[in-house]
Amino acid sequence: MVNMIWGCFIIIGILSFFIQGDFSLLNETILKSTKNAFDLTIQLFPMMALWLGIMKIASSSGLLQKLSHLLYPLLSKLFPEIPKNDESFSFIASNIIANLFGLGNAATPFGLKAMKSLQTINKKKDTASRSMITFLAINTSGLTMIPTTIISMRLMYGSKHPTEIVFACIFATACSTIAALLLDRYYAKKEEKKCR
Amino acid sequence: MQIISSFLLPFLILVVIFYGIIKKVPIYDVFIEGAKESYEMILSLFPCMLGMTLGVNLLLKGNLISFLLSYLSFLPIPKEVIPMTLLRSISGSTTLAFMNHLFELYGPDSLIGRLASVIQGSTDTTIYILTLYFGSIGIKKTKYALKVGLFADLIGIIASVIAVELFF
Known part of the structure; x- marks a missing residue:
């Protein structure tokens, strides 16, 4: 699926340049993309190192485990595949909490740690496990209570009520998260039947 | 709200260090x-x-989007916001x-400003997150993950339009 989409992006993109006949812009786009990708990756680096370091202290001191115990009743229902007391729970819990408070650049390293730890209990290493997909369903649906970036942008453009959109955002993100989880459940059940 | 979230990160670090x-x-x-784990x-x-x-x-620089736009004007949302709905999952x-x-x-x-804010705030960039995570x-077979993500984006955008009508 991802292979197809990526192929389509590239083919459609290049063909639409051909139709317009703008070859210099096409070449410039290709060159700039590589630099863009590099910048994006490097931008992630410092914050990631910081949070992975802080996170390590939190997990060595047992703080993280406490946190995941708190959220365990909810998480164990969402991720029935993960064995009890697995460390995945603490990373998933921190990722969800960081997302809820709109701390995007803390959420990403936690999320990547969670994926890594889910991979250790994954049976087929090249295939996404059910828990991974559920976890990403929550992440892609943009679960958040305080959309910090948007509030600060609104403030920057002189909004009189920069936070007035918060409840509408919570409503919309709740709808999309619930929809994602329902569809995820549906596919997981379907897959289970196939395996039997 | 702004104060809470700018207070939160330093507070989190403080708690972690203190507990450690x-x-x-x-x-x-x-x-x-x-921190060393970040290299890998x-x-x-x-x-x-x-x-x-x-x-x-x-895809974006190829200007396909502006071409698609002319076919989407029948949708019940302000036409200024339509490019955002198309691109939200991609970039x-x-x-x-x-x-x-x-x-x-x-x-x-304005109505358009609010709708744009809610669309931006209510869902996340599915393609980016899936690629990154x-x-x-090194997962190659992603099964139904993309379908779930894109479906959630669609619902999120519909819900944003409804939410803006309901709340304002």
Whole structure:
């Protein structure tokens, strides 16, 4: 699926340049993309190192485990595949909490740690496990209570009520998260039947 | 709200360090050890970033979107916001720039400004997250993950339109 989409992006993109006949812009786009990708990756680096370091202290001191115990009743229902007391729970819990408070650049390293730890209990290493997909369903649906970036942008453009959109955002993100989880459940059940 | 979230990050660090000291963890050594894990993560991320940025940039700069727009004017949403709905799952930085552009033209407190804010805030960039997260651990078969993500985006956008009508 991802292979197809990526192929389509590239083919459609290049063909639409051909139709317009703008070859210099096409070449410039290709060159700039590589630099863009590099910048994006490097931008992630410092914050990631910081949070992975802080996170390590939190997990060595047992703080993280406490946190995941708190959220365990909810998480164990969402991720029935993960064995009890697995460390995945603490990373998933921190990722969800960081997302809820709109701390995007803390959420990403936690999320990547969670994926890594889910991979250790994954049976087929090249295939996404059910828990991974559920976890990403929550992440892609943009679960958040305080959309910090948007509030600060609104403030920057002189909004009189920069936070007035918060409840509408919570409503919309709740709808999309619930929809994602329902569809995820549906596919997981379907897959289970196939395996039997 | 702004104050809460700018207060939160430093507070979080404070709590973690404090708790570490109480539990007698060698905090500095452990911090360095954890931070080192970022090298490996960054290295495995770059190829995925490269692939996706190339695809997305070619698609966006090819101006296909403006062509599609002329066919989508029947939708019951302000036409200024339609590009955001199309691009939200593909490129978060593009829709963020677009939201800024709409704020500049119509103001953040207008109907269009509010709708743009809610669309930007209610869902996340599905393609980016899937590439990043699956790429970092070398998953090649993603099964139904993309379908779930894109479906959630669609519902999120519909819910945003409804929410703006309901709340304002």
